[in-house]
Amino acid sequence: MxxxxxxxxxxxxxxxxxxxxxxxxxxxxxxxxxxxxxxxxxxxxxTTSKSGVDAVAMGNIIYHPSKPPSTILVIQFRPPLNAFTVEWPAGLIDANESAEEAAVRELYEETGYHGKVVSTSPAVAADPGMTNANMKLCMVEIQLKEGDPEPEQHLDEGEEIQRVNVPLAELYDRLEEFAKEGYVVAAKLYHWAAGVQYAIDHPKLFEKVGSKEGA
Amino acid sequence: MxxxxxxxxxxxxxxxxxxxxxxxxxxxxxxxxxxxxxxxxxxxxxTTSKSGVDAVAMGNIIYHPSKPPSTILVIQFRPPLNAFTVEWPAGLIDANESAEEAAVRELYEETGYHGKVVSTSPAVAADPGMTNANMKLCMVEIQLKEGDPEPEQHLDEGEEIQRVNVPLAELYDRLEEFAKEGYVVAAKLYHWAAGVQYAIDHPKLFEKVGSKEGA
Structure with missing residues (x-):
């Protein structure tokens, strides 16, 4: 720090x-x-927005001409946990704002990057046994050019958010390391990375019937 | 119903x-x-347990001699959402119980299956901006034999939980369908399935440097 x-x-x-x-x-x-x-x-x-969805998280993929594909994570102090967390950029959806608009706005504020939303999940439940809080996952692509400088953040007063760029191939291992170092990883980001890793480690489990070539 | x-x-x-x-x-x-x-x-x-971890979810893989590998999901009415949710089996960790013990116990209670925990995540945060609630993801393997009958559940009084067996190759598509039908999918399960699907659809994004054969 x-x-x-x-x-x-x-x-x-x-x-x-x-x-x-x-x-x-x-x-x-x-x-x-x-x-x-x-x-x-x-x-x-x-504060649930008029759309009935509380929040949006940006599952972002950064493409660069000469660097491996990566994703930007944010580290911030979270008072509910009295700890620094590792999460994808995320934020509450403002009144009259769509999930996609909030995704582009919050990504710009928290990371400085301009992204393009390529898919949006249904509204999914954060912790269904305890709360009605819900969110959508927007997958966002960020296209960088050679030599692009790291952009400036546009944080609200009092916000202190650090950015960490992680190659996608290392994401799961890096989250495990963050946890060992005392950071608290957000469950949703962890599950996405764990799903990626599981598919890579066990490709045959996910083969569709009728697509057995090479099995 | x-x-x-x-x-x-x-x-x-x-x-x-x-x-x-x-x-x-x-x-x-x-x-x-x-x-x-x-x-x-x-x-x-x-009710946080002595271990400091609230809950455990069972990311389960069912192996069967003649059926495609699958996972068992649970559907239940969740009052916070006033809706039926689609989740992996999960539950609160009892006092003096480890995450792995809770995983085996809760899987048996909610689904009737005996599973073996093969990995456990760090404690990850359910919704870091709002709550200190946290959980661990246990990956659990269930080995079935030809002709095994569907086991009986062992639910608490008042619990009403339906089981749905979904082939892993169809998991992501089925979650999208459930959402269209009005079920609320749990964010953690959705993120795992979305990670799997992303890795399948974009394998090159996750290639480690130095493992470029076939790229």
Whole structure:
């Protein structure tokens, strides 16, 4: 860290729901499949956009004429974990903004790169047993030219986000190393990298029936 | 659904933190990298196990002598989303239980299958901007013999979980279909499947330097 201060949570106190601005607790009463009435506790965001989707993450691929294909990760202090996390760039979707618009905007703010969204996932659930928080994964391509300088970030006041460029071929191993060094890797990024690695290590498991040539 | 009732949230009310049993809101005061004091709102579980890890998910691979390799997914009504979700089997880790012990136990309870844990991820963060909730991904192998009957589940009272066996080669496409049909796919499972699919569709992006044969 080049920062003069090591970020740190200095106090953690219970927060009455009435004082919370960003998140809230709710109690759902629901009828189960047997017709019984039951209760479930839920943590929700107060800020879900009009589209009904909270957040977008940018699964980005950087193409460069003479460097291996890579992806840019962001490292930042996350107070909920009192730790630095390793994640793909991501952010909340603003009101009246599409997931794709938020993806291009947040990628530019957090990394300085201009990207092109090439695919968007359905809205998927962050932690379905605890919260209704959801997100979309946008896959974004970034095309660089020889000699392009590293762009400037455009962070909000108070935001401190470091960028790390990782060759895609090394992504899974690098995430394992980050975890050993005390960083907390985001589950979604980890799962994507683990899926890539599993497909590379076990190609026959994923062969479609009828495409057996070379097996 | 063969169930006589369609599960449904019938009421959703604010829950004072003091009345919540499973989750809570907290306010973190933290010092940022510039030395400024800031505030962040956090949703936490009250039940984190002694190991410091909340949950485990079972990324399972089913091997069968005459059927394509597959994975078992679970479909259940999730009150936070007021919807049926598609997830890998998962559960909270009990006190004094390891992630691997919880993985074998929960897989047996939710699916009836006996599995063998072949790898365990670091603790990764479910939704780092909102919560300290974390989990480990255990990859689990299930070896079936010809003619093995589908095992019985061993669910808790009130649990209603359906199993779906999906060939690995079709996993990504099936998740996209589930989403179109109104199910909510869990982000972690989706990211794993998307990583697999990306590696299959773009093998050259993941080639390590020095392994260019055939490129």
């Amino acid at each position: 080049s920062s003069p201060h090591q970020p740190k949570v200095t106090s953690l106190v219970d927060l009455p729901s009435s004082e919370a601005k960003w998140i809230k607790l709710q109690k759902a009463i629901y009828r189960d499949a047997r017709g019984n009435e039951r209760i479930w506790e839920i943590a929700s965001r107060k | 063969s169930s006589p009732h369609q599960p449904k949230v019938t009421s959703l009310v604010d829950l004072p933190s003091s009345e919540a049993k499973w989750i809570k809101l907290q306010k973190a005061i933290y010092r940022d990298a510039r030395g400024n004091e800031r505030i962040w709102e956090i949703a936490s579980r009250k």
